[in-house]
Amino acid sequence: MKKKTALFFLLALGACAGSGGALLLSGTSKTSVVIESAESKNAALESVYNEIRWIPGRDQDVWMMNQSHFGRNPGAHRWERLAIVIDKTTSPKTAHYYQIQPGPLEWAENLKLRPVPFRASCFTCHNNGPRAIRPQSDSALAPLTWREVVKINLWNLRIKTYGRIVYDPEHDSADPTAKVPFRFHAPRDNDLLPVPVCKHCHQEGGVFARGALRRQQIGTIQHLVKTGQMPPPGFWLSDRESRQLTEFIMGFP
Amino acid sequence: MLKRIAIFILGLTLSQAALADLHCTAISGQSLDLQYSALASVKASLTTTAGVLQFAGAYIGEGKYSLTDEHGLGAELTTVQTTSTYGGRCGRCAPLTELQTNVKLTYSAGTLLFTCP
Numbered sequence: 001m002k003k004k005t006a007l008f009f010l011l012a013l014g015a016c017a018g019s020g021g022a023l024l025l026s027g028t029s030k031t032s033v034v035i036e037s038a039e040s041k042n043a044a045l046e047s048v049y050n051e052i053r054w055i056p057g058r059d060q061d062v063w064m065m066n067q068s069h070f071g072r073n074p075g076a077h078r079w080e081r082l083a084i085v086i087d088k089t090t091s092p093k094t095a096h097y098y099q100i101q102p103g104p105l106e107w108a109e110n111l112k113l114r115p116v117p118f119r120a121s122c123f124t125c126h127n128n129g130p131r132a133i134r135p136q137s138d139s140a141l142a143p144l145t146w147r148e149v150v151k152i153n154l155w156n157l158r159i160k161t162y163g164r165i166v167y168d169p170e171h172d173s174a175d176p177t178a179k180v181p182f183r184f185h186a187p188r189d190n191d192l193l194p195v196p197v198c199k200h201c202h203q204e205g206g207v208f209a210r211g212a213l214r215r216q217q218i219g220t221i222q223h224l225v226k227t228g229q230m231p232p233p234g235f236w237l238s239d240r241e242s243r244q245l246t247e248f249i250m251g252f253p
Numbered sequence: 254m255l256k257r258i259a260i261f262i263l264g265l266t267l268s269q270a271a272l273a274d275l276h277c278t279a280i281s282g283q284s285l286d287l288q289y290s291a292l293a294s295v296k297a298s299l300t301t302t303a304g305v306l307q308f309a310g311a312y313i314g315e316g317k318y319s320l321t322d323e324h325g326l327g328a329e330l331t332t333v334q335t336t337s338t339y340g341g342r343c344g345r346c347a348p349l350t351e352l353q354t355n356v357k358l359t360y361s362a363g364t365l366l367f368t369c370p
Binding site: 246247250251252253 | 315331333334335355357366368
């Protein structure tokens with residue numbers, strides 16, 4: 001009897017390890033995923049579609065994205081091709097953001113030499129490198145298979161476990177001559193979010209550090225709080241913090 | 254002499270141009286009517302369910318005005334202009350915030366936040 005029980009547990013363990021491996025493989029496979037973003041909207045507040053691909057490497061990871069503000073099938077030249085390259089050799093890790101000519105989600109080092117101007121200021125949404133992928137779960141035009149759902153969850157786990165990622169200081173050097181800057185530089189744009197519960201993670205140091213949030217990121221902050229995604233489970237805004245957040249979003253010092 | 258008259262008229266015109274009227278509302282239902290000249294003085298009329306309260310005061314810097322209400326109690330009014338630039342080219346990641354003035358009034362009964370479209 002004991003032998004049978006041991007065998008059962010061994011088989012169960014093997015099945016778990018096997019499915020875990022399969023999931024991991026599924027998560028790192030080289031195919032992309034197309035989602036309808038639950039967050040991004042175009043100027044007319046219509047859906048934005050993102051095709052995303054993760055290209056992992058030993059020293060650097062590349063997250064590539066083709067983004068459409070013109071519906072699900074806008075034509076090849078209307079997808080905007082973007083990339084976030086994470087240098088894993090530095091501590092904290094460093095992210096460089098690229099907007100590149102339309103094309104496939106294939107990374108080549110020489111793409112770094114041919115960036116095109118940003119269409120939006122990356123830092124207003126990307127405070128800490130790539131962000132969790134949040135698809136519209138009931139999308140009619142970009143429905144997800146269960147494999148893709150698993151893959152996105154694994155990718156999100158990877159994104160979460162990077163820890164603190166700072167932006168490449170080269171962006172600050174390039175900003176004075178950029179038509180659309182990587183980030184806004186005025187002191188008011190960089191006022192720090194003062195809400196204590198947010199600062200558990202949105203700070204510069206510590207195990208769970210995700211970088212301090214700034215006033216130029218209020219659009220994203222507002223969206224995530226309004227949709228209940230922030231604060232995360234186990235945390236909540238007190239009445240005082242809620243008021244503090246409202247004042248910050250409204251622009252008060 | 255003509256020069257002085259011209260300067261006087263110009264000064265008068267500019268000072269009038271700097272005067273602004275705002276009608277602001279709070280989510281909690283109160284309304285605030287402001288007549289202010291930027292960087293100088295302000296008159297405010299707060300309407301709540303309890304009635305109307307008048308304030309007057311002067312600019313003290315950094316978008317703040319020091320006020321006194323009709324009963325002689327101190328208050329403070331802060332104005333900020335929101336920016337629409339954070340939304341990026343076309344509201345990527347979040348819808349655009351409209352350009353507007355927001356007002357915070359701290360007075361004897363507490364603090365109220367207003368938007369002034």
